[in-house]
Amino acid sequence: MPETIPIPGRVKPTRRAYDRRSLGASAEWRPPPAKRQMAKDRPGTLICARCHAISTIKRWFYDERRYQELKRDTRVGVTTCPGCERLDRQLYEGDVRLRSVLLVGTKRQSLAMIRHEEQKAMRENPIARLAAVHDQGAEITIFTTTRYLAERIGRAFERAFGGTLRVDRLVGEKFSRVYWERR
Numbered sequence: 001m002p003e004t005i006p007i008p009g010r011v012k013p014t015r016r017a018y019d020r021r022s023l024g025a026s027a028e029w030r031p032p033p034a035k036r037q038m039a040k041d042r043p044g045t046l047i048c049a050r051c052h053a054i055s056t057i058k059r060w061f062y063d064e065r066r067y068q069e070l071k072r073d074t075r076v077g078v079t080t081c082p083g084c085e086r087l088d089r090q091l092y093e094g095d096v097r098l099r100s101v102l103l104v105g106t107k108r109q110s111l112a113m114i115r116h117e118e119q120k121a122m123r124e125n126p127i128a129r130l131a132a133v134h135d136q137g138a139e140i141t142i143f144t145t146t147r148y149l150a151e152r153i154g155r156a157f158e159r160a161f162g163g164t165l166r167v168d169r170l171v172g173e174k175f176s177r178v179y180w181e182r183r
Helices: 014-022 064-072 083-089 108-124 147-161
Strands: 046-048 053-056 061-062 078-079 094-100 130-135 139-144 164-169 176-182
Touching: 046 064, 053 064, 053 164, 108 130, 108 139, 108 147, 139 147, 147 164, 147 176
Parallel strands: 046 078, 094 176
Antiparallel strands: 046 053, 053 061, 094 139, 130 139, 164 176
């Protein structure tokens, strides 16, 4: 046989084959995927006594007038909504760092804008909540229960005050770190 024709199975191993041989199966060196405990579905209408959210047909929403009516109905189940559960279990999916000397002078306006973005996000998704807001003068740190709320707050500050926005999404995880800075 001529030397120019490669023999099947006798080729130089690829980088992938080398890594697979040296590292082992991916199950051996990769961290296990994060498993979220999903609450069991309960039929019927449910209400959350803490935040006044209502669930019908597996969908949570806010309607204060309807909550007051359902609160008196004995057939309605009272439970904890997924948003309140995330707050209780400290499951945060977003971390926002706002840094600027401008924040010192506009503290009330900045905190009001953060709360306003939370209210707008909660209308669309009742799980989206602010878990914690830490004020350290020229820096505000915020933890949110959804990554979309974190990104939304960062974009609102970029629109309102300018500056630079950086969003870091963790690969394979439902988590976003948002950095906004203005000098």
